[in-house]
Amino acid sequence: MFNRVFLFLATNLAVLVLAGIVMRLFGINPQQMSGLLVMAALFGFGGSLISLMLSKTMAKRATGAVVIEQPRNEAEQWLLATVQRQAQAAGIGMPEVAVYDAPEINAFATGANRNKSLVAVSTGLLRQMNRDEAEAVLAHEVSHVANGDMITMALLQGVLNTFVIVLARVVGGIIDNYLSGNRDSRGPGFAYFIIVMVLEVVFGLFATMIAMWFSRRREFRADAGGAQLAGRNKMIAALERLSANHSASTLPSQVEAFGIAGGVGHGLKKLFLSHPPLEQRIATLRNSQTSVM
Template sequence: MFTRIALFLATNLAVLVLAGIVMSILGVHPQQLGGLLVMAAIFGFGGSLISLLTSKWMAKRATGAYVITQPRNETERWLLETVRRQAQAAGIGMPEVAIYDAPEINAFATGANRNNALVAVSTGLLRNMNADEAEAVLGHEVAHIANGDMVTMALLQGVLNTFVIVLARVVGGVVDSYLSGNREDRGPGLAYFAIVMVLEIVFGLFATMIAMWFSRRREFRADAGGARLAGRHKMIAALERLALNQGQSTLPAQVAAFGIAGGMGQGLRRLFMSHPPLSERIAALRAAA
């Protein structure tokens, strides 16, 4: 927890320093910088923090997940017992455990608090994986919670959103001023807002690449965590099963990045993938052994 807070503060400080340097070069006054940073932080962090705080509720609503309170059969009893054992080993509170109806093999974890999270598995996973493979998938999701990945991802997205908002408006103001002949008595016009919109799209694409790069790195860490909790051979077997049954995910967008199964991409498309290719994840686990 303290490491994540320190990283968050250091990242914000770096953003402020870099923004200050950029704006000094571009001739933006400190008074303008302060107001712009406050506005950008409110909008930049607002959406990501609200998404984080409502993530469990949204995930259950979007997937129609059924939370297991009293096990109705042996499968549900095994799910609860396995997650409870792994949560204790990982040093986190017992997450809610849920099942959602979907044909593909998948699972996800979400929640704003590592001691009050949610782990959900698809009916397709229960039908197509054996107990060892399912145990490894659960370990992967518990590792996501223990690593604080949901919180870290939300904070990173907030920082990136803030930077995009600030940079788009600063650069947009400079471009608009240049196009208008540097007339100081002229306020921002339609051209300024059009430029800002275009720049937000362009800078937003770069911000998405950074966020997805981090998302891919955390998948390797969660695989390693799943290997520690369930066993390396089980984690490798689970990923190999996913590779054999890989298809289009039906998870909603708000939780797709937290599912265990990733998509496939080539060339530039790889830069926007939330998960590394399964072949690379399997190779990393084998190399670590």
């Protein structure tokens, strides 16, 4: 909880400091920025918070995940019992447990409330993993919930969205004034809106890099949390199984970042990965204790 609040406050402070520097450098009246900041915050946080609130519903619909209400077989009974035990150990409310049809080994967790979350596993995971490995994957997902990763990502994305909206318009106005020779007193013209659109794409790419950097860090923390709940050897074995049986994820884009699998990319693409490479995650667990990093 403390880390989440600290990250939120630190990121907001960085945005405010940067905005202040830009305004001082270019002689912008802070009062002129108040409306822009309010608008940017509404749009920047609005989308990410709405997505967070609807994340469970969207994930179920997108994946076709079926929540286990009454276990139909021994495997579903084991899933519920394992998640319940891990949730109690992690100090969170019992998540909904669901199964979705997909060939690859994967699982994800989502939800706006750590006490009312969703943990879902693929049918491929149930077929291809033994119980120890599956237990570790469930522990990894429960750790995501306990760490508040979904909430933190939404807050971070909201701050980054606000930053992109504000900076694109401030820099766009400066460029437009320079190109027009400061002769246009009627306000921004068509060129200004084109410049802003281009800048939003450019700044948005940098914002995505920051969000994905944090996403990769939270995977290490969830691995460490999974090692605490299920055992380090089980967590390592689960990641090794994922590495040996890696295949392209079929998870929809809105929940793909919350899956346990991922981390395949080369060159600049690595900057946009939501997960570290599996071999790096395995090496980190082998060389560390089971405490959360």
